[in-house]
Amino acid sequence: MQLLEHRPPLRVGYNASVLAVAGAAAGAALAPLDGSSATRIVAQVAVCAFVHYTVNVMLISVVVGASVRKSVLGVARSSFSVTILPFALMASAALILVVLWERSPLLSGALVGPLLAIALYQRSTFRELRAMRLALTDPLTGLGNHRAFHDRLERELADSLEQGYPFSLCLVDIDDFKAINDSYGHPGGDKVL
Incomplete structure (x- = not known):
């Protein structure tokens, strides 16, 4: 599977x-x-x-x-x-x-219904998790979006304070990123990201 x-x-x-x-x-x-x-x-x-x-x-x-x-x-x-x-x-x-x-052994066929219900429950849970992941990431790049950034930043800051280790944040601003997309196409730009 x-x-x-x-x-x-x-x-x-x-x-x-x-x-x-x-x-x-x-x-x-x-x-x-x-x-x-x-x-x-x-x-x-x-x-x-x-x-x-x-x-x-x-x-x-x-x-x-x-x-x-x-x-x-x-x-x-x-x-x-x-x-x-x-x-x-x-x-x-x-x-x-x-x-x-x-x-x-023939009676084991009676479990088809309950096992199907369990499989449907697991599939539903999997879809919910996938929807939550998609809500926090860009579908093309898989990178976190604005909401994911703030959630992660909050968690990392809390962990840093709780466990007493230093915390740093590095921001990268890519000027003229449009030129990369124009020259190499959006798939090329996605790879750069």
């Missing part, structure tokens, strides 16, 4: 690796929990979901934290607040799948 959305191959590879590591960690955590009683099944799904989710969020937070120069725990905390609901829905669907599968 990410390749269809034209995501960079390195990002797609990292995301796939994160899912593989999270899945392996969840499987390792699940191994000691043996048995098939109802309580045991709930415990197995809960442990598996918790480990998978935690490893996934932490590994993604490491990369995001490094790229935006924020603490990994701060990024993880923010991510937890945004992603916990859809992941809890998926964990409950996984529990239902296990119960249905043990009864008869």
